[in-house]
Amino acid sequence: MSLSIQNLHVTADDKDILKGVNLEVSKGKVVVIMGPNGSGKSTLANTLAGHPTYHVTQGTILLDNEDITSAKPDLRAKKGMFLSMQYPPGIDGVTVANFLRLAVNAQRGETQNPLHVHALLVEKMKELNIDESFLTRYVNVGMSGGEKKRLEILQMSVLEPTYAILDETDSGLDVDALRIVSEGINRFRSDKTGVLLITHYNRILEYVTPDEIHIMVDGKIVKSGGAELAIEIEKVGYDALKNI
Numbered sequence: 001m002s003l004s005i006q007n008l009h010v011t012a013d014d015k016d017i018l019k020g021v022n023l024e025v026s027k028g029k030v031v032v033i034m035g036p037n038g039s040g041k042s043t044l045a046n047t048l049a050g051h052p053t054y055h056v057t058q059g060t061i062l063l064d065n066e067d068i069t070s071a072k073p074d075l076r077a078k079k080g081m082f083l084s085m086q087y088p089p090g091i092d093g094v095t096v097a098n099f100l101r102l103a104v105n106a107q108r109g110e111t112q113n114p115l116h117v118h119a120l121l122v123e124k125m126k127e128l129n130i131d132e133s134f135l136t137r138y139v140n141v142g143m144s145g146g147e148k149k150r151l152e153i154l155q156m157s158v159l160e161p162t163y164a165i166l167d168e169t170d171s172g173l174d175v176d177a178l179r180i181v182s183e184g185i186n187r188f189r190s191d192k193t194g195v196l197l198i199t200h201y202n203r204i205l206e207y208v209t210p211d212e213i214h215i216m217v218d219g220k221i222v223k224s225g226g227a228e229l230a231i232e233i234e235k236v237g238y239d240a241l242k243n244i
């Protein structure tokens with residue numbers, strides 16, 4: 001079982017961004033994509049989520065053998081995909097509790113008993129060491145980077161997706177936020193879940209040991225390997241890979 005990306009070509013605004021990406025995220029694996037600014041990492045994440053700005057012109061996305069290349073975002077979520085956003089928008093007036101309740105209802109396709117959802121939220125927050133007062137905060141409004149990440153990880157653990165796609169710019173993450181995300185991933189890791197972790201630097205990889213690393217340059221995967229690849233990149237930089 002896997003999230004399988006085959007020969008994916010994607011355009012936005014008539015610009016070719018992804019130029020034939022092949023990638024397999026199997027259950028039980030943490031797969032990392034690294035690459036320089038503008039190489040297409042977020043485009044891949046957004047395309048996997050079904051963002052309407054990004055057009056698949058060739059290729060296929062299979063979720064556990066089912067073709068979801070043109071499926072609507074909510075259907076993808078129902079089928080077990082979770083996507084974090086590099087720059088999550090704030091939603092004024094919507095509390096974390098309401099936001100998560102709506103997310104659970106949307107994912108399960110019917111309104112859940114609010115008391116059951118509340119109990120689920122409290123249980124997950126305990127596991128993640130998040131104070132209950134967090135539930136009455138407004139979504140991402142006036143939240144620190146670390147708090148936004150806490151919300152993202154809480155959302156992931158409440159929705160219990162099969163495949164999580166996490167787009168992290170470590171550059172904006174302080175040590176606390178990095179730790180929250182890493183602990184969340186490590187807790188989420190199991191033989192029933194697959195993680196696609198997108199990152200710039202290998203800082204996060206000090207906390208999360210990946211099964212595979214793929215380097216994306218100019219809309220293509222140019223090199224693949226194990227955890228050691230991050231160390232190599234740290235030494236030689238991405239420029240050395242640009243002419244491959």
Ligand SMILES: Nc1ncnc2c1ncn2[C@@H]1O[C@H](COP(=O)(O)OP(=O)(O)OP(=O)(O)O)[C@@H](O)[C@H]1O
Binds near residue numbers: 036039040043053
């Ligand atoms: N909606 C869009 N319309 C036009 N061009 C876009 C759009 N989204 C992304 N691009 C372009 O596609 C290229 C890849 O962008 P993308 O955001 O996927 O890169 P990235 O690898 O995530 O970069 P970063 O490391 O800075 O997050 C860039 O040149 C970007 O300007």
Ligand SMILES: [Mg+2]
Binds near residue numbers: 086
């Ligand atoms: Mg990006």
